[in-house]
Amino acid sequence: DAGVIQSPRHEVTEMGQEVTLRCKPISGHDYLFWYRQTMMRGLELLIYFNNNVPIDDSGMPEDRFSAKMPNASFSTLKIQPSEPRDSAVYFCASRGSRAGNSEAFFGQGTRLTVV
Amino acid sequence: GIQVEQSPPDLILQEGANSTLRCNFSDSVNNLQWFHQNPWGQLINLFYIPSGTKQNGRLSATTVATERYSLLYISSSQTTDSGVYFCAVRDDKIIFGKGTRLHILP
Numbered sequence: 295d296a297g298v299i300q301s302p303r304h305e306v307t308e309m310g311q312e313v314t315l316r317c318k319p320i321s322g323h324d325y326l327f328w329y330r331q332t333m334m335r336g337l338e339l340l341i342y343f344n345n346n347v348p349i350d351d352s353g354m355p356e357d358r359f360s361a362k363m364p365n366a367s368f369s370t371l372k373i374q375p376s377e378p379r380d381s382a383v384y385f386c387a388s389r390g391s392r393a394g395n396s397e398a399f400f401g402q403g404t405r406l407t408v409v
Numbered sequence: 410g411i412q413v414e415q416s417p418p419d420l421i422l423q424e425g426a427n428s429t430l431r432c433n434f435s436d437s438v439n440n441l442q443w444f445h446q447n448p449w450g451q452l453i454n455l456f457y458i459p460s461g462t463k464q465n466g467r468l469s470a471t472t473v474a475t476e477r478y479s480l481l482y483i484s485s486s487q488t489t490d491s492g493v494y495f496c497a498v499r500d501d502k503i504i505f506g507k508g509t510r511l512h513i514l515p
Contacts, residue, residue, distance in 0.1 A: 327502065327503060336505065336507050336508065337495070337505040339502055339503070339504070342501075342502050344501075349501070349502075350502060383450060385452065387503065389503075396440065397442065397454065397457040398442060398454075398497070398499070398503055399454060400444075400451075400452040402450075402451055403450055403451075403452075405450075
């Protein structure tokens, strides 16, 4: 497996624009996580899914953020409208729930800059 | 929720030195992982260690789940070991500590 794949790797956008981040989890993993990393707040869990269903979105900062998982192999995190304070690195991670595949793996992240 | 504390927050060592990083957690967890975030920002899996001891080259880790702590040992450190080391515990979701920033000087 190629691991967790995120796109784009870098995104620069103007304030007010919509931003969509994409994630492909490892095949066979039924949990998917979105994290945000900043210097001030470290690694924050935004939302996670189990079997494509959102389980806990209490970390989503506000209504401008939304996440979907339409199928087992794809998830998006959308910010609309974007603001400069959303600038951060966004990570996606996945893991399985069976013995032997429950180790979590992270994608390479998307570095978002909102100007 | 579960609290994860890592110590020390920062560590500066000379190349060749050994180090021990500690992770304390506040409640029973199903699992624990150690990650290394390299200077390019990638999160690299080091150990998946709910209990017991594992070794991988110069690195080893021990988790004592009943006492709610884990230790990461780095021996004969190299400059490429620099970066941030994270402990992450799991019940359902994955909860990270704030990390230990390690600087290895040549």
